[in-house]
Every structure is written in C-alpha cells, then in structure tokens.
Amino acid sequence: MKIKVINPNTTLAMTKGIEHAAKSKARPDTEILAVSPKMGPISIESYYDEYLSIVGVLDEVKNDDGADAFVIACYGDPGLQAAREVTDKPVIGIAEASLYLAATLSARFSVVTVLPRIKTMIEELVDSYGMAKRVVNVRTTPMCVIDFERDPEQGMKLLREEGKRAVEEDDAEAILLGCAGMAEFADSLEKELGVPVIDGVVAAVKMAESIVDMGKKTSKTKTYKYPEKKEYVGELKKFGSTTVPN
Incomplete structure (x- = not known):
C-alpha cells in the first residue's frame, strides 16, 4: 500500500x-x-x-x-x-490517532508540546475528540517547532523534564508528543520515563x-x-x- x-x-x-x-x-x-x-x-x-x-x-x-x-x-x-x-x-x-492509541494503553495521559500559546488550541482539539477527561494536562516548552529541528539536544532535555513532571505531578500514565517534529525523541523518552510515549506520526x-x-x-x-x-x-x-x- x-x-x-x-x-x-x-x-x-x-x-x-x-x-x-x-x-x-x-x-x-x-x-x-x-x-x-x-x-x-x-x-x-x-x-x-x-x-x-x-x-x-x-x-x-x-x-x-x-x-x-x-x-x-x-x-x-x-x-x-x-x-x-x-x-x-x-x-x-496524528493528534486524533495518538489520542485513540493512548486511550487503549492508559487511563490518563498528558500532552507535551511546543510554545505556551499552543496550549488552548490543543485543549480545544482534545475536547473535540471527546478526550478531555482522559488528558490530564497539556504541557508546553519554550521552544518553537523549528527550534526542535535546530537544537534537538535542548529539545530532548525539555521534553524529558516536562515528561517527568507529567508522570510525577499529573499522574499521567502515558505521554503524547504534541508536534510531528518530536518524532525522533519518542523511543528514548519511553525508556527514560517508564511509560508509553506516543508519537502521532507512527x-x-x-x-x-x-x-x-x-x-x-x-x-x-x-x-x-x-x-x-x-x-x-x-x-x-x-x-x-x-x-x-x-
């Protein structure tokens, strides 16, 4: 296909x-x-x-x-x-797919994404898919989309920090990466955080x-x-x- x-x-x-x-x-x-x-x-x-x-x-x-x-x-x-x-x-x-997949693997999950201004947009999207009760938080980073391409090391650091907070503070049982440009980080983050980390592209x-x-x-x-x-x-x-x- x-x-x-x-x-x-x-x-x-x-x-x-x-x-x-x-x-x-x-x-x-x-x-x-x-x-x-x-x-x-x-x-x-x-x-x-x-x-x-x-x-x-x-x-x-x-x-x-x-x-x-x-x-x-x-x-x-x-x-x-x-x-x-x-x-x-x-x-x-990719957002819809990641939410559906997360709902089969965990009861509660957080999204980690880019700039703070995106937070409301993703919350509204999550609600439109009927997942507002399953997504316990939408966490943001100070990096824009292009920054993750230019400085993946810093991107990984920030995703690791927010992912850890999501698990410890949000009680999230899975993490959704809220940007297609974050795909390369999913496998490494999953090993470090000990919960499913879902890249929407895959x-x-x-x-x-x-x-x-x-x-x-x-x-x-x-x-x-x-x-x-x-x-x-x-x-x-x-x-x-x-x-x-x-």
Whole structure:
C-alpha cells in the first residue's frame, strides 16, 4: 500500500524527519510518500498559521499521487475534516490517532508540546475528540517547532523534564508528543520515563495501514460527502472542482 504523509508546514527538513519516523515503524511493503504543500507557513504555532496551512493540505489530498491513505502530520490536525470530504480514502490526523492509541494503553495521559500559546488550541482539539477527561494536562516548552529541528539536544532535555513532571505531578500514565517534529525523541523518552510515549506520526501510519488492510473507506452518506460543486474565484479557483470518482 501507499500512504501519503502530509507535513502541513513547508520546512522540508522537518518533512524528512517525519518521513524517517513513518518509515521506521511502517511495514516493509508500505510505501511512504512524505510531502510538504507548495504553499503555507514554515511552521504552525497559532490559529493563523493553522488556518492558512489548510489550503495546501487539501491541495495535496486532491492530488493524491495514487495513495491508499493520507496522514496529516501536524498535531493540530489542520484540515482533517475537510480532507475527508474530498476523498473516500482514509485520512488520519496524528493528534486524533495518538489520542485513540493512548486511550487503549492508559487511563490518563498528558500532552507535551511546543510554545505556551499552543496550549488552548490543543485543549480545544482534545475536547473535540471527546478526550478531555482522559488528558490530564497539556504541557508546553519554550521552544518553537523549528527550534526542535535546530537544537534537538535542548529539545530532548525539555521534553524529558516536562515528561517527568507529567508522570510525577499529573499522574499521567502515558505521554503524547504534541508536534510531528518530536518524532525522533519518542523511543528514548519511553525508556527514560517508564511509560508509553506516543508519537502521532507512527500512530497515524499504523492506523492507516490497518484501515486499508480492512478495506474500509470514508463514509460518504452525509457529513463527509464530496463538496457541492460551485464556483470559487481568485487563488481558490481550482478548488471549485470536486474529486468525485467517475
């Protein structure tokens, strides 16, 4: 099978890291195609960034490159619901996948993420997935997304500190890494902290493999029906066409 992993930001070094994480746990017969959109922010750390990234994500889903499933590799899951409208193939967000996986492995868990301004965004996302009672805390670090690429040693130090606090102070029984750029730290942190540490990229890839293996597709009966065909103008003109199969 072929899974297209979309990094909604345009930092190609981060896309390479996401690709490595996806391939590290994917089955040998799974092809991973990791891409960044042609347009969008270099990192996503605000509502503004997130909303502006969605058009690029939808463009990559519409141009599916023959993929059997898609992974949206940003912890805000930008454009996830809209992406499910433009294809009948499975679309998995890394936050949603990590939360579902954590709920099968532990009763209570904390998210460790980037800048403090992200906290409310993730809390709202967690609540939208019905997981507010399971997530006991969303912990932040002073590092932005790109900082984790530039200084992984400091990134690991801060994740270790916040992960330890989550276990000791939050009574968290698992840790979710709240940024796709943190994938490389998951295995080492798990050994140090003694609880499951879940990287959403890997969780989403494994979920996508399972759904494809089961032959399931996105329901098109109502909510995720293909968008009604209508005219779009300006830069969005090409989005007026749909991806309904012939």
